[in-house]
Amino acid sequence: MRYVRSKIQGSMLGALMGDCLAAPFEGDAGPLTASLYKNYFEGLRKEDVAKKLPYKRYTDDTAMAMAVAESLVERKGFDARDMAIRFTDEYFKSPRRGYGGSVVNVFYKLRRTRSENPFEPAALQFNGSGSYGNGAAMRAFPVALFFSRRDTDKDKLMQVAIDQGRITHANSTGYHGALLQCLAVSQAFLADPGEVVNIEEFCKAIGDKIRNVEAESEESLRESGGAAVFSAKMKRLEALAKQAKDRSKIDFDIVIRDLGNNISALESVPTAIFCYLMAQDKTLECCQGDSVIERSIQLAIALGGDTDTIATMAAAIAGAHVGVEDIPEVLLKHCEARDRVRDLADRIYAHVVGGEDLQ
Numbered sequence: 603m604r605y606v607r608s609k610i611q612g613s614m615l616g617a618l619m620g621d622c623l624a625a626p627f628e629g630d631a632g633p634l635t636a637s638l639y640k641n642y643f644e645g646l647r648k649e650d651v652a653k654k655l656p657y658k659r660y661t662d663d664t665a666m667a668m669a670v671a672e673s674l675v676e677r678k679g680f681d682a683r684d685m686a687i688r689f690t691d692e693y694f695k696s697p698r699r700g701y702g703g704s705v706v707n708v709f710y711k712l713r714r715t716r717s718e719n720p721f722e723p724a725a726l727q728f729n730g731s732g733s734y735g736n737g738a739a740m741r742a743f744p745v746a747l748f749f750s751r752r753d754t755d756k757d758k759l760m761q762v763a764i765d766q767g768r769i770t771h772a773n774s775t776g777y778h779g780a781l782l783q784c785l786a787v788s789q790a791f792l793a794d795p796g797e798v799v800n801i802e803e804f805c806k807a808i809g810d811k812i813r814n815v816e817a818e819s820e821e822s823l824r825e826s827g828g829a830a831v832f833s834a835k836m837k838r839l840e841a842l843a844k845q846a847k848d849r850s851k852i853d854f855d856i857v858i859r860d861l862g863n864n865i866s867a868l869e870s871v872p873t874a875i876f877c878y879l880m881a882q883d884k885t886l887e888c889c890q891g892d893s894v895i896e897r898s899i900q901l902a903i904a905l906g907g908d909t910d911t912i913a914t915m916a917a918a919i920a921g922a923h924v925g926v927e928d929i930p931e932v933l934l935k936h937c938e939a940r941d942r943v944r945d946l947a948d949r950i951y952a953h954v955v956g957g958e959d960l961q
């Protein structure tokens with residue numbers, strides 16, 4: 603149980619920081635010039651930490667992640683209807699948080715039907731093909747933290763990662779993106795906070811798991827191919843990460859071309875994993891500071907495109923590895939809702955160490 607509380611807090615608060623700090627750059631075509639984001643971080647760091655700082659708002663990424671975490675701790679496990687109600691309540695309480703263009707239709711239908719069939723509205727999106735957006739993946743990390751207690755949690759983790767995704771994203775790449783993100787957080791959770799993870803071993807571990815899902819899944823899921831495309835993308839990610847490490851330099855244009863930086867799960871979840879893996883290397887000159895979490899956020903911003911979402915996913919993975927001690931307090935002080943997120947992290951921790959039986 604060593605480091606467990608630190609890792610849960612690191613992942614939850616890191617994800618919040620990624621969302622709040624990278625949101626102002628969302629939609630800028632990448633790659634961004636280094637001076638732009640370096641000056642931004644220097645400015646944030648100059649503030650007096652003892653002062654009450656003006657906060658940066660969290661977006662849909664954090665709103666939905668908090669709903670996932672709250673539902674899991676309140677229901678002591680996955681309850682699709684409860685989670686759907688929380689997504690909907692969160693949206694209607696504060697709709698101007700930069701939600702995806704189509705997912706709001708799901709919230710209207712869920713509200714109208716009182717979420718009686720929580721998966722149905724999402725299944726009807728895009729003429730029945732479902733959303734391939736990264737909204738299911740951006741909020742998925744609390745699932746990996748909640749199901750980190752025992753060996754028997756592993757199967758639940760995989761199923762719940764997918765099922766929480768299907769409440770809004772019925773396309774296979776949408777919910778398999780959520781699964782890949784949870785596998786990455788889970789793998790980082792196992793790593794020693796004082797050690798750098800080996801790129802090859804990390805990619806192999808989660809690549810194997812996503813490949814097995816493909817082999818084991820039902821016929822309908824296999825046909826839709828979501829897991830297979832992610833497993834191919836993991837190979838490309840591994841090659842790019844090793845190349846960048848050997849040359850101590852990242853070619854941003856190639857990363858954007860090969861991994862992507864947009865609103866789809868397929869073109870953002872592997873990119874977030876790449877940002878986390880690269881951020882561990884303190885010799886890379888494209889980002890600054892000693893914090894792995896901060897560096898992963900800087901990298902996500904540097905790539906441009908869907909910055910808040912790639913940053914929140916990268917930082918959730920990084921935080922699960924290095925823990926809360928890695929977070930610079932002055933940066934966290936800029937983030938809205940940090941007390942609510944810290945409290946949620948502690949409730950997940952209480953569940954993980956508490957021995958309450960899951961449903």
Ligand code: F2R
Nearest residue numbers: 628700701702703704705728732733734735736737908911
């Ligand atoms: N929405 C945004 N950013 C836009 C502007 C925000 C700006 N900063 C502001 O404040 O105004 N960001 C957020 O959306 C992403 C997550 O989206 P999610 O939850 O996946 O939504 P949705 O609507 O399901 O999918 C997004 C779009 O993808 C296209 N799409 C998805 N599936 C499709 C399909 N099967 N066929 C065709 N198109 C499909 C649609 O254009 C959807 O609207 C995160 O970045 C979050 O930060």
Ligand code: MG
Nearest residue numbers: 661662663910
């Ligand atoms: Mg957002």
Ligand code: MG
Nearest residue numbers: 628908910911
């Ligand atoms: Mg986004």
